[in-house]
Amino acid sequence: xxxxxxxxxxxxxxxxxxxxxxxxxxxxxxxxxxxxxxxxxxxxxxxxxxxxxxxxxxxxxxxxxxxxxxxxxxxxxxxxxxxxxxxxxxxxxxxxxxxxxxxxxxxxxxxxxxxxxxxxxxxxxxxxxxxxxxxxxxxxxxxxxxxxxxxxxxxxxxxxxxxxxxxxxxxxxxxxxxxxxxxxxxxxxxxxxxxxxxxxxxxxxxxxxxxxxxxxxxxxxxxxxxxxxxxxxxxxxxxxxxxxxxxxxxxxxxxxxxxxxxxxxxxxxxxxxxxxxxxxxxxxxxxxxxxxxxxxxxxxxxxxxxxxxxxxxxxxxxxxxxxxxxxxxxxxxxxxxxxxxxxxxxxxxxxxxxxxxxxxxxxxxxxxxxxxxxxxxxxxxxxxxxxxx
Numbered sequence: 001x002x003x004x005x006x007x008x009x010x011x012x013x014x015x016x017x018x019x020x021x022x023x024x025x026x027x028x029x030x031x032x033x034x035x036x037x038x039x040x041x042x043x044x045x046x047x048x049x050x051x052x053x054x055x056x057x058x059x060x061x062x063x064x065x066x067x068x069x070x071x072x073x074x075x076x077x078x079x080x081x082x083x084x085x086x087x088x089x090x091x092x093x094x095x096x097x098x099x100x101x102x103x104x105x106x107x108x109x110x111x112x113x114x115x116x117x118x119x120x121x122x123x124x125x126x127x128x129x130x131x132x133x134x135x136x137x138x139x140x141x142x143x144x145x146x147x148x149x150x151x152x153x154x155x156x157x158x159x160x161x162x163x164x165x166x167x168x169x170x171x172x173x174x175x176x177x178x179x180x181x182x183x184x185x186x187x188x189x190x191x192x193x194x195x196x197x198x199x200x201x202x203x204x205x206x207x208x209x210x211x212x213x214x215x216x217x218x219x220x221x222x223x224x225x226x227x228x229x230x231x232x233x234x235x236x237x238x239x240x241x242x243x244x245x246x247x248x249x250x251x252x253x254x255x256x257x258x259x260x261x262x263x264x265x266x267x268x269x270x271x272x273x274x275x276x277x278x279x280x281x282x283x284x285x286x287x288x289x290x291x292x293x294x295x296x297x298x299x300x301x302x303x304x305x306x307x308x309x310x311x312x313x314x315x316x317x318x319x320x321x322x323x324x325x326x327x328x329x330x331x332x333x334x335x336x337x338x339x340x341x342x343x344x345x346x347x348x349x350x351x352x353x354x355x356x357x358x359x360x361x362x363x364x365x366x367x368x369x370x371x372x373x374x375x376x377x378x379x380x381x382x383x384x385x386x387x388x389x
Contacts, residue, residue, distance in 0.1 A: 007071060007185055008253035015067025015246060026243045027059040048227050056231055060239035064246045065215065068205070071184035071249070072197050074217035078227055079242055083180065083200025084110050085235030086214030088118075090196065091148065093229030094174055097123030099147040102140045104131035104162060105356035106155035108178070109346035112353055115150075128356065131155065131162040132289060141172045152178035153187075154293070157305050157341040157365040158358035159280040161289040164296045168193025174222070180204070181331070185256045186299035195222060201245045204302065204332030207255055211244035213237050255334070255370065259302035262376070263368040267304045269377055275384050277362070278307040302368045303331055305341075311361040314387040315340045318364060321386035324371065324379040331367030336376055339365050 005013075015024070032051045034040040043050035048057040061079050069077040080086040091114070095101060103115055105128040115126045125143075129136040131151060141149050149172045153162035159181075167175050168189070176196040177189040183204045189197040196218045199205055206213065214237075216226065230236070260283075267281035279286075282293035283300030293300060308314050319327045319338065328337040329344045339345060341359040349357070368376075 010070055011185070011249050011253045014070035014249065015063045015065075017063060017066070024060055024063050024243055024246050026239050028239060030054040047231075048224075054239070055234065055236045058237075058239050058242070060246075061237045061242040064213070064237070064242040064249075067246055067249050068184070068199070068201070068215050069217050072190055072217035073188055074190055074197070075220045076223040077215055077217040078223050078230065079201075079237035080214040080216075080230065081235040081237055081241075082212055083178075083198070083202060083214035084114070085233075086198055086200075086216050087111055087178070088114060089230045089233045089235055090176060090198070090216060090226055091119060091124075092122070092233065093226045095119075095124050095147045098125075098145055100125045100127065100143045100145045101148045101150060102127050102129060102137055102146060102172070103150040104129055104137070104152060104155065104160075105353070106131055106158065106160040106358060107150075107152050108156045108180075109341070109349060109357070109359070111150075111152070111178070112346070112349055112357065116353065130356075132160050134163065134166070137162075137167055138170055141170050146172045147174065148172065149175045150178070151176070152180075154181045154282055154301055154303070155357075156181060156303070157345065157363060159282055159287070159303065159305060160358065161282055161287075161293045163292060164189050164192035164194060181301050181303050182297060182299075183252060183256060183301075185253055186260070186301055187297045190217065192296065195219070201248075202332075203330065204256065205248055205252060206241075206245040207248035207252060207332055207334070208244065209330060209333040209335075211241040211248065213241040213245050256299060256302065258370055259368045260299045262373045263302045263304050263366075264300065265373050266366065266368060266376060266380070270304070270306045270380070273384055275308050275388055276306045277309060280305045303365065304368070305363055305365040307360065307362045308364065308384070308387055309362070310388060312340065312342065315362060315364055317389065318383045318387040321383035322379055323382070324375055325366075325383075331365075333367070334370045336369035336371055337367040341365055
C-alpha cells in the first residue's frame with residue numbers, strides 16, 4: 001500500500017498477496033505433511049511463518065491478518081476465534097501474577113467480567129478508571145508493575161470516548177485499545193502511540209453476522225510474543241470465519257459510510273423525542289466528548305444508545321413493539337439491531353460495575369444497519385409510543 005492510498009481503497013486491495021483469484025481461497029487443512037524429521041522440525045521452528053499445523057497458522061487466516069494490518073497501519077496482526085479470545089490471550093500472554101492492569105470502567109460486559117474474575121483470580125491486580133476523566137489512565141498507571149493499560153473507545157454501550165493520545169503516551173510496557181465500534185475506517189489507535197489495537201471482527205469488520213473472529217494489530221515483536229502464548233491458549237481463528245471476515249473487509253468502507261450517516265440521523269431524531277431522557281452518540285454536538293471524538297475519529301460509528309422513561313419495563317415493551325428492527329445482542333451487521341445491555345451484554349455484573357459502565361435499566365443500544373432511515377424511524381416511533389403504554 002502506498003503511503004497516500006485512501007483506506008477505502010486499501011479495504012479492497014489489502015491481504016491479496018498478489019493472488020489472481022478475486023476471492024480468497026479457503027485452506028481447510030488442519031495439518032500439512034513434510035519430507036521427514038528435519039523438515040518437520042524446520043516447519044515447527046518457523047512457527048507462524050511455517051506450514052505445519054493450523055493452530056500455529058493457516059493461509060486463509062494469514063490473509064485476513066495481513067489485510068487488518070494494512071488497514072490499521074500496523075506491522076502485523078494476529079487473529080483469534082473471537083474478540084474475547086483475543087483480549088484473554090493478550091492479557092495472559094503479557095501479564096503475570098503480581099502485575100497490574102489499568103482498565104477503564106466503561107467496557108464491554110465480557111471484558112469487565114474477565115478482568116474482575118479470572119484475571120484477578122490469577123493474582124493480577126486491576127484498577128478501573130473513568131475514561132472520561134482527563135489524566136485518569138496516567139494517574140493510575142504509576143505503579144512499578146503496571147504491565148497493561150486497556151481502553152475501549154467508543155465504549156459499549158454508552159459510547160464514552162477515551163483519549164487515544166493520552167493512552168498512547170502512557171509509559172506502561174503495553175497499551176491496548178478495543179476499537180471494535182469504530183473499525184479501522186473511523187479510527188486507528190496505533191497512529192496515536194497505542195501499542196495494540198483490538199477488534200471483535202465478528203462485528204462490523206465481518207459485517208454480515210456470519211464470522212466469529214477476533215484480531216489484534218501491533219508491531220511484529222508484540223504479535224510474536226502474543227502468538228507464542230496463543231498456540232498454547234488455543235483460541236485459533238477458523239479459516240471459514242477468517243474468509244468471511246476478509247470478504248467483509250471488501251465492503252467495509254461503503255457499509256460504514258451508510259451506517260454512520262444513518263446513525264447520526266437517528267441520534268438526532270431520538271434527541272427530539274420527549275420520551276428519551278438521554279441520547280449517546282459521539283457525533284452529536286451535545287455528547288460531552290464530541291470535540292475529542294472529532295479530533296481522533298474520521299467517522300462516529302454505527303452504534304448509538306438512548307435512555308427512555310420507565311426503566312427496564314419500558315425497554316421490554318419497546319423490544320416487543322419493534323417490527324423491522326430485530327432484538328439481538330451483536331452489532332455491525334446489515335440489519336439494524338436493538339438490545340437492552342443491562343439484561344444481556346452486561347448481565348451478571350455487580351451493581352457497581354453495571355453503574356460504572358452506564359448500562360442502566362432504561363438504556364437501549366442500537367446497531368444501525370443498511371435499511372432506509374425513514375423505515376427505521378417509523379418503526380422506532382411506534383416502539384417508543386408503545387414503550388410508554
